[in-house]
Amino acid sequence: MNKLVWEGIQEFLAVASTGSLSAAARELGVSQPTVGRRIEGLEARLDAPLFLRTPQGLSLTETGEKILQHAEHMSDDALAIERIVTGGQKGLSGSVTISAIEGLGAGWLTGQLGAFYERYPEISIELMMQVQAADLLRREADIAIRFFRPSQLDLVAKRVGSVAFGFYASKDYLRQHPAPKTITDLNAHPFVSPDQEVMRYVEKEVHEMGLRFSHASFRSNSMMALLKATRSGYGIGVHTCIVADRQPDLVRILPNEALFVQEIWLAIHKDLRRSARIRAVLDFLIVLFESNRQALMGRPKRRQSASKAASSPA
Numbered sequence: 001m002n003k004l005v006w007e008g009i010q011e012f013l014a015v016a017s018t019g020s021l022s023a024a025a026r027e028l029g030v031s032q033p034t035v036g037r038r039i040e041g042l043e044a045r046l047d048a049p050l051f052l053r054t055p056q057g058l059s060l061t062e063t064g065e066k067i068l069q070h071a072e073h074m075s076d077d078a079l080a081i082e083r084i085v086t087g088g089q090k091g092l093s094g095s096v097t098i099s100a101i102e103g104l105g106a107g108w109l110t111g112q113l114g115a116f117y118e119r120y121p122e123i124s125i126e127l128m129m130q131v132q133a134a135d136l137l138r139r140e141a142d143i144a145i146r147f148f149r150p151s152q153l154d155l156v157a158k159r160v161g162s163v164a165f166g167f168y169a170s171k172d173y174l175r176q177h178p179a180p181k182t183i184t185d186l187n188a189h190p191f192v193s194p195d196q197e198v199m200r201y202v203e204k205e206v207h208e209m210g211l212r213f214s215h216a217s218f219r220s221n222s223m224m225a226l227l228k229a230t231r232s233g234y235g236i237g238v239h240t241c242i243v244a245d246r247q248p249d250l251v252r253i254l255p256n257e258a259l260f261v262q263e264i265w266l267a268i269h270k271d272l273r274r275s276a277r278i279r280a281v282l283d284f285l286i287v288l289f290e291s292n293r294q295a296l297m298g299r300p301k302r303r304q305s306a307s308k309a310a311s312s313p314a
Helices: 009-018 021-028 032-046 062-087 114-119 171-176 196-209 223-231 276-291
Strands: 051-054 057-060 094-100 123-129 143-146 155-170 191-194 216-220 236-240 250-253 260-269
Touching: 009 021, 009 032, 009 062, 021 032, 057 062, 094 276, 114 123, 114 276, 123 276, 143 276, 155 171, 155 223, 155 276, 171 250, 191 223, 216 223, 223 236, 260 276
Parallel strands: 094 123, 094 143, 191 216, 191 236
Antiparallel strands: 051 057, 143 260, 155 236, 155 250, 155 260
């Protein structure tokens, strides 16, 4: 073997982390036969098997274990090269990927991008909805909208406000049920509730407020499905104020109460700050969030200019 080409290393890492060809294919956005063919090609060039088939899926052989760390270094180096190249691009065209939770991304941000497209028609935005934070070091996204300050040294971040989550019910629901006057009253109503994975993030707040969420009339891991369920009168739901306040058929219950308030941070890898197209998206988001601070907190928006230049991330 004179040289080892890159093809197959990405697939090797994906299968090693997921334990199956099908899961690796979904992660990489290719077909399962493609992943299998590239793994077989890599094994042929190495003249050694890398995976064993077990009842639990694919597991690494001894050779696979030995090369795993080196393959991870190759992947990191390739990503670093990609970030350096992207960071040096001066053109205002191409794609930019933003990671956000569905309730804020699909529920609000999507409807705010029209002004950006008018200004930068050749930049395409890909909006990824996910509960788990995207790995910016591995280019899972170019920009992340997060509810916490990132701690990785290679990332830079800027706090652009906070978002409140309040209690809401449909007008139809309130015509048939007495409106809760206190937090205790809420426990007598059916709840439109996120799934357990999401609920574990707010266990402390739920306990401190004395909420039980014991009667869940509807559950989902989709924030947009939960919003639709609340609007359909299934019960009382918890939603981002900036999204729910814009629904004419919803009423905020206990308007002075919020289940929780989350800081909003924009994060980006330091190598990408000088990319013209990524910088354009980042600057737009900074101004957008800062000009909607009141609405994000569930308060009436004060008149203010959205054209004021925003400061750079720290």
